[in-house]
Each structure stands twice: as C-alpha cells, then as structure tokens.
Amino acid sequence: MSFTPEIPVELQIRKIIFEKFNEVDTIFTNDSIFEILKTDGDINPSWIIDDLEPFINDLCDSGLARNVAQNFTTIHLKLFDAVEKLHCNACNQDIFLGKSEDRVCPNSSCKSTI
Numbered sequence: 311m312s313f314t315p316e317i318p319v320e321l322q323i324r325k326i327i328f329e330k331f332n333e334v335d336t337i338f339t340n341d342s343i344f345e346i347l348k349t350d351g352d353i354n355p356s357w358i359i360d361d362l363e364p365f366i367n368d369l370c371d372s373g374l375a376r377n378v379a380q381n382f383t384t385i386h387l388k389l390f391d392a393v394e395k396l397h398c399n400a401c402n403q404d405i406f407l408g409k410s411e412d413r414v415c416p417n418s419s420c421k422s423t424i
C-alpha cells in the first residue's frame with residue numbers, strides 16, 4: 311500500500327530540527343527525529359528507522375548537518391548553522407534552511423529557487 315504524507319517527509323524533518331534542535335552546539339540523532347515523526351508527524355506507520363536514512367543523508371549532502379558519529383542505526387548529527395524558517399511560494403510550503411545552505415526549496419518535488 312502506498313502512503314503519501316500531506317507534507318513531504320523531508321519538510322517534516324526540517325521542521326522538527328528547526329523547532330527542537332536549532333542549536334549549533336547540540337547533537338541530536340535520527341532516533342529522536344524518528345520518535346517525533348512517529349508521535350506528531352505524518353509518516354507511513356510501517357516505517358522503521360532505516361527508512362529515515364536516505365532523508366538523513368540528504369540533510370548531510372545539502373550542508374544542513376553533518377554526521378558526527380554513528381553506532382549501528384543511530385546517527386548523531388550536528389548543524390552547521392542555525393536553521394531559519396522561510397516560505398516557498400512555488401509549492402506553498404513552509405521550509406527550513408540552514409543559513410549557509412543554497413536558497414533552494416528542500417521539497418524534493420519542488421526544488422525552486424527561494
């Protein structure tokens with residue numbers, strides 16, 4: 311069965327980071343993001359932590375955060391810069407970008423220049 315969240319998962323994850331972990335000195339984990347997604351988010355209920363990994367890799371590839379340690383499935387992350395809230399008029403979503411990230415919408419089905 312396919313599952314399509316109302317807000318793309320990559321945007322939900324960035325919102326959680328903005329709201330809960332928006333401190334450059336704070337180390338947070340994929341596990342804590344996943345717990346919040348399961349409780350308050352809109353994800354496929356059958357997901358396990360491994361399903362989050364491509365999204366976490368994207369955060370690292372785009373320069374929002376870096377992987378500072380990993381043991382088994384737990385990835386420890388640290389922000390490069392504070393995250394700010396913006397709005398993308400192309401997809402009409404609130405988006406969250408690190409201050410040094412490219413001004414491109416992180417919605418994978420949008421990718422518009424902000």
Ligand SMILES: [Zn+2]
Nearest residue numbers: 398401415420
């Ligand atoms: Zn957009």
